[in-house]
Amino acid sequence: MSPTPSVKIVKSSDGTPIYAEAIGNPANPSVVLVHGMTLSAATFDLLFNDQRLVDQLYLVRYDLRGHGRSGKPTNIExxxxALFADDFAAVAREFNLTKPVQVxxxxxxxxxxDICANIDPIPISGVVYLGALPYISNPMPNVGTPLISSFLPGLCSTDNVALSLRTKIDFVDSLFVDPESVPLTFKSAWIGQSVFQPPEITMLVLSRPQDPTKFLEAGKKGLPMLVLNGTDDKQVVGELVAKEMKPHFPDMEVKFVKGGSHALFYDFPDEFAEALLAFVHRVVKNADMVRRRNVFGNSRISTWLQSVYKCGSRKST
Incomplete structure (x- = not known):
């Protein structure tokens, strides 16, 4: 049985409250889970109860601003x-995270x-793109299916309540391989999370400006990435995500789960956990090797400088 999560309400730089939780041993490699559009960190309940993950990782999750239990300001500003980056930084500080992997x-x-564009040095050690929308830009990366595009008018509708609610139900159904087999209480909880976000907030969340330049530069400098997708994802085409990112991320792994859905961690929990753990352990191992190499190199330089100093001292006497 998993321990009880640690719950925090942190204040971001503009005063917006951000709901966050952590579970596991803080000495383990840390992973920050970031949920999808209109939903909340509660979608990761299954992961917080997965003993494999809790035993090996320090899991942190939080509700994005405009979502779930976090604040929902009504101005585009x-x-x-920078504020989304500040939210991440506030959560990382609260839980004393050092270079977590961001999922x-x-x-x-x-x-x-947001993180790479606004925080220097970059405070993450790797990125997992799980059924990912890479970033919001003009033009947007063309990775979505026609189905997800068809949901946008309903999700953003402020004058048609019936359309809005119907779309939220259809949106949640599209997350799963077989929505009819998902327990009603479980699926209703996810629909309820979506209802927490008013349509006007959905519009703000989807129209906010981003600049991917520094993120793509970080990839070229070696930031590790795992692209993880189901082959039957009804919202995102994983092959297009991989194609979009490959020129910028030389250290990129791509894994497709046959028959997998958009909610891959629900429909294929074993495959998801195995891929996540393998990637995190690789990233941590490589970071440790670089750290040891730097320490060894600095030690050799220090020893050399000391010998030069001693030699110079003998000559002067």
Missing amino acids: NYAS GWSYGATIAT
């Missing part, structure tokens, strides 16, 4: 890229762009 599911993948 409060959805600036972005669907819309949650856009947060890596």
Whole structure:
């Protein structure tokens, strides 16, 4: 049985409250889970109860601004890229995280762009693109299916309640391989999360400006990425995500789960957990090797400088 999560309400730089939770041993490699559009961190309940993950990782999740239990400001200025980065930084400080791996599911993948654009040095050690929308830009990366595009008018409708609610139900259904087999209480909880976000907030969340330049530069400098997608994802075409990112991320792994859905961690929990753990452990191992190499190199330089100093001292006497 998993321990009880630690719950925090942190204040971002503009005063917006951000709901966050953590579970596991803080000494383990840390992973920050970022949820998808209109939903909340509660979609990751299954992961917080997966003993494999809790035993090996320190899991942190939070509700994005405009979502779930976090604040929902109503001005576009409060959805600036820098503020999304500040939200992440506030959560990381609260839980004392050092270079976590960021897992972005669907819309949650856009947060890596905010982080890299606004925080220097970059405070993450790797990125997992899980059924990812890479970033919000003009033009947008063409990775979505026609189905997800068809949902946008209903999700953003402020004058047609019936359309809005019907779209939220259809949107949640599209996350799963077989929505009819998902327990009603479970699916209703996810629909309820979506209802928490008013349509006018959905419009702000989807129209906020982002600049992916520094994120793509980070990839070229070696930021590791895992593109993880189901082959039957009804919202995102994983092959297009991989094609979009490959020129910028030389250290990129691509894994497709046959028959997998957009909610891959629900329909294929074993495949998801195995891929996540393998990637995190690889990233941590490589970071440790670089750290040891730097320490060894600095030690050799220090020893050399000391010998030069001693030699110079003998000559002067």
